[in-house]
Amino acid sequence: MYPFAAGLYAPRNRWYVAARSAEVGRAPMERFILNEPVVFYRTEAGDPVALDGRCPHRGYPLGKGRVEGDAVVCGYHGLRFEADGRCSHIPSQAIVPPKARVKAYPLVELWDWMWIWPGEPELADPALLPDHQALGLTDPNWIKRPPLYWTVEGRYQLLNDNLLDLTHLSVLHADTIGGGDVAATEERHEEGPGWVRSVRWISDATVTDWVRKSRGIEGAVDREIMLTFAAPGFHFGHDRYYPAGSDPATAAPMLDIRIFHAVTPATLTRCHYFASSAVDPATFELSRKYPADPASALKIFTEDVDAIGEIERLLGQAGEFDEVPLRADVHALRGRRLVEAMIRAEPPQAGDAGNAAAPHRTHGVAAT
Numbered sequence: 347m348y349p350f351a352a353g354l355y356a357p358r359n360r361w362y363v364a365a366r367s368a369e370v371g372r373a374p375m376e377r378f379i380l381n382e383p384v385v386f387y388r389t390e391a392g393d394p395v396a397l398d399g400r401c402p403h404r405g406y407p408l409g410k411g412r413v414e415g416d417a418v419v420c421g422y423h424g425l426r427f428e429a430d431g432r433c434s435h436i437p438s439q440a441i442v443p444p445k446a447r448v449k450a451y452p453l454v455e456l457w458d459w460m461w462i463w464p465g466e467p468e469l470a471d472p473a474l475l476p477d478h479q480a481l482g483l484t485d486p487n488w489i490k491r492p493p494l495y496w497t498v499e500g501r502y503q504l505l506n507d508n509l510l511d512l513t514h515l516s517v518l519h520a521d522t523i524g525g526g527d528v529a530a531t532e533e534r535h536e537e538g539p540g541w542v543r544s545v546r547w548i549s550d551a552t553v554t555d556w557v558r559k560s561r562g563i564e565g566a567v568d569r570e571i572m573l574t575f576a577a578p579g580f581h582f583g584h585d586r587y588y589p590a591g592s593d594p595a596t597a598a599p600m601l602d603i604r605i606f607h608a609v610t611p612a613t614l615t616r617c618h619y620f621a622s623s624a625v626d627p628a629t630f631e632l633s634r635k636y637p638a639d640p641a642s643a644l645k646i647f648t649e650d651v652d653a654i655g656e657i658e659r660l661l662g663q664a665g666e667f668d669e670v671p672l673r674a675d676v677h678a679l680r681g682r683r684l685v686e687a688m689i690r691a692e693p694p695q696a697g698d699a700g701n702a703a704a705p706h707r708t709h710g711v712a713a714t
């Protein structure tokens with residue numbers, strides 16, 4: 347499905363952020379992940395659990411049931427499922443049929459969020475998770491913000507596309523994190539296995555009043571914006587400020603904001619969006635002032651969330667269309683190709699809403 351070839355949806359044998367830690371407690375919570383209902387809860391010991399959210403008896407949502415001990419009990423006829431997905435009790439009969447079980451998803455709680463593996467459980471390797479220590483997320487010295495969450499009414503790749511093409515900062519976020527020269531500044535590409543990176547060094551940057559006030563920036567500055575896309579749904583990078591005239595190779599930033607975005611497919615046309623940031627304690631003097639106005643920082647995210655929702659609305663009502671590709675799309679198209687290659691590397695799965703083999707859609711942009 348757009349923007350991928352027909353029939354291609356999302357890679358399953360990958361880690362995705364499923365929830366913020368604080369969202370999962372003793373009450374069951376339903377959340378769609380890659381077009382499947384999943385129920386989340388915690389055991390008595392506090393361990394998070396993710397199970398198929400549909401009871402195999404009549405399909406009642408386990409998210410509407412209740413947690414007893416370490417198990418979830420269906421609210422319709424009372425089947426009880428343990429944390430490993432095994433059915434341990436049926437009120438109306440003594441024998442438990444072998445098929446009366448639900449899938450248990452590998453789930454790793456790391457920092458303030460939880461990573462789920464929607465695919466084959468035996469392939470779930472925690473070593474494939476992003477290195478949270480290297481990112482600064484689990485470093486106690488870094489000044490971190492708990493992740494924010496939005497349900498986005500648009501297919502997940504639209505949000506990945508948004509984060510892969512930062513020229514929109516100059517337009518959609520013109521009065522906050524933008525500045526006309528983001529779009530006008532050439533980006534540098536880097537890539538490796540499973541990731542692509544965009545780096546912009548903006549000399550004597552046009553910094554908005556919002557940036558000056560919220561980040562304590564004074565005087566002329568150089569700015570470096572970097573964002574790495576670790577396919578299929580994790581973006582990390584930085585927004586750094588330097589004294590104007592700095593040498594990019596050697597300068598130390600006076601403000602270093604690390605940025606983290608996680609994008610997870612929910613349904614075919616909806617996704618989950620988690621975002622957080624951290625500030626280097628070495629730039630603490632300026633960090634103290636950041637951000638001065640949390641409400642205006644939230645506006646940045648809602649601008650993106652609303653834009654994706656509007657694109658999805660037209661896709662739903664007016665159908666797919668042929669994009670007019672621009673030079674600025676080269677990076678986003680590399681990101682799309684990464685995800686598409688991950689989907690194609692997996693066998694189509696029963697019940698999967700779209701990973702059937704399909705011909706490649708060609709994107710008419712020449713790589714630079």
Ligand code: FES
Binds near residue numbers: 406420421422423424
């Ligand atoms: S639908 Fe869950 S026990 Fe019947």
Ligand SMILES: [Fe+2]
Binds near residue numbers: 508514518519646650
């Ligand atoms: Fe944005």
